[in-house]
Amino acid sequence: xxxxxxxxxxxxxxxxxxxxxxxxxxxxxxxxxxxxxxxxxxxxxxxxxxxxxxxxxxxxxxxxxxxxxxxxxxxxxxxxxxxxxxxxxxxxxxxxxxxxxxxxxxxxxxxxxxxxxxxxxxxxxxxxxxxxxxxxxxxxxxxxxxxxxxxxxxxxxxxxxxxxxxxxxxxxxxxxxxxxxxxxxxxxxxxxxxxxxxxxxxxxxxxxxxxxxxxxxxxxxxxxxxxxxxxxxxxxxxxxxxxxxxxxxxxxxxxxxxxxxxxxxxxxxxxxxxxxxxxxxxxxxxxxxxxxxxxxxxxxxxxxxxx
Numbered sequence: 001x002x003x004x005x006x007x008x009x010x011x012x013x014x015x016x017x018x019x020x021x022x023x024x025x026x027x028x029x030x031x032x033x034x035x036x037x038x039x040x041x042x043x044x045x046x047x048x049x050x051x052x053x054x055x056x057x058x059x060x061x062x063x064x065x066x067x068x069x070x071x072x073x074x075x076x077x078x079x080x081x082x083x084x085x086x087x088x089x090x091x092x093x094x095x096x097x098x099x100x101x102x103x104x105x106x107x108x109x110x111x112x113x114x115x116x117x118x119x120x121x122x123x124x125x126x127x128x129x130x131x132x133x134x135x136x137x138x139x140x141x142x143x144x145x146x147x148x149x150x151x152x153x154x155x156x157x158x159x160x161x162x163x164x165x166x167x168x169x170x171x172x173x174x175x176x177x178x179x180x181x182x183x184x185x186x187x188x189x190x191x192x193x194x195x196x197x198x199x200x201x202x203x204x205x206x207x208x209x210x211x212x213x214x215x216x217x218x219x220x221x222x223x224x225x226x227x228x229x230x231x232x233x234x235x236x237x238x239x240x241x242x243x244x245x246x247x248x249x250x251x252x253x254x255x256x257x258x259x260x261x262x263x264x265x266x267x268x269x270x271x272x273x274x275x276x277x278x279x280x281x282x283x284x285x286x287x288x289x290x291x292x293x294x295x296x297x298x299x300x301x302x303x304x305x306x307x
Contacts, residue, residue, distance in 0.1 A: 007032055013118045047091040056293050063296050067281040071288045077089045078294025081268030084111035088265040094194060095121040102129045102192035104232045105142040106207055108267050109198045113145050119153045126150045127159035129190040129232045130252030132213060140207060145249045161185040162253040165213050165233050170248040190257040199268035200230045203277045221245050232258060240282025259285045273281025274298045
């Protein structure tokens, strides 16, 4: 069984040919072929054919030019269902050996990361961009996502940020920042080359609110200050102006650090996120936006109406 799995991994994951596998393992090519057939027959290897989803390249170009993005990916349709797969494909195309990668967390990023196949890029340096420990919201939190992504790529290193995203007082934050592991994780996040982020809202269904990371009182303070959304728990208005009311208590990458990341890949969809996406785009830290057709049109419509 170990040899069967080894052969299947070499062929389907690392891309070795049957002849190369046979030579390196001192086997007949026919034996390798039989092993690969057995791996499929026994369900060890499952072959899935994904029909490419149509994209609206014209709308993507319009979006990228209007907001000065390096790139936009717009999936046809308006349900948002194709966005995680499109994000997974784009992320996979950007990975190279030794890349320093930072992740936020949330439902869209969870779906994108779990749509990614095992990769051939090795030695990734994967880190969380903000805290968020807790029992609620299992599966979507940062420590689970960085662990999963790191496991997809051989010899990757993972930095965990073992801290809440929001603490009770500035004094507690300063004390936590003196902890070596927390300090090291935040420094790794600030040094990342690519950041994978979602765009959140302040709706009651948003993970930050639903799972109690942000209290009702703090939510009210943010809304009163004009906040409509966040990226990496850095909040902003529809005009893209930062909202700093919680900054002195947040355990997260700083605003200026996020803006210095060479490539910030954001993924978000849904008309209900229109104002949050618009604010994030105007805040000018996003390099690439991945969304659906209906959301892209609504964001552009809202931007032009104001301008």
